[in-house]
Amino acid sequence: DIVMTQTPLSSPVTLGQPASISCQSSQSLVHSDGNTYLNWLQQRPGQPPRLLIYQISNRFSGVPDRFSGSGAGTYFTLKISRVEAEDVGVYYCMHATQFPYTFGQGTKLEIK
């Protein structure tokens, strides 16, 4: 199985300031079809996970443009340009390159 490792595990951020979360996979996430199926999900307290970004950098429906994703191969980054109060929660990277899909340990975003 592919192991997904996130850093940091906790990120205290000031409102209005940027935040960045990294995710590294134990092997390349490039599929045989040439696409890279690395995704980011947000889980607010008491809520189910919500898809934010798919295939490295595509924002899902309704996701604000302050969220952006980048990366390639085995190293990926989620950035929030200006953190808002509603962004508090846990962020997970998840690959969908092969079964089983696996998730990172999560990064807890909190406000300083």
Add this chain to the structure above:
Amino acid sequence: QVQLVESGGGVVQPGRSLRLSCAASGFTFRDYAMHWVRQAPGKEPEWVAIIWHDGSNKFYADSVKDRFTISRDNSKNTLYLQMNSLRAEDTAVFYCARAGIVLIPDYWGQGTLVTVSS
């Protein structure tokens, strides 16, 4: 809008069985593959299983293979997860999720809690 509502969770003794259901609405259910994903308390989510839109293919996590069975009834817009030989480590919130763009779980239900305890 897409709605997924799980049911069937509860407290069950080790070794017993439970069947979860997921009622889907707001999209053409028969056109989409569907996932089950679980999340133990305080842990990251764990992918459990996927079933193709027509039920022709199913894949499972090793941790549940041969114990859990995913199925669907497209006439009822409902997804199922039959869980047998339950263990304490199966305790989790179980979510159903639609497999959208390139089979990525895009919409998730609110989840149903399964507690395996004697």
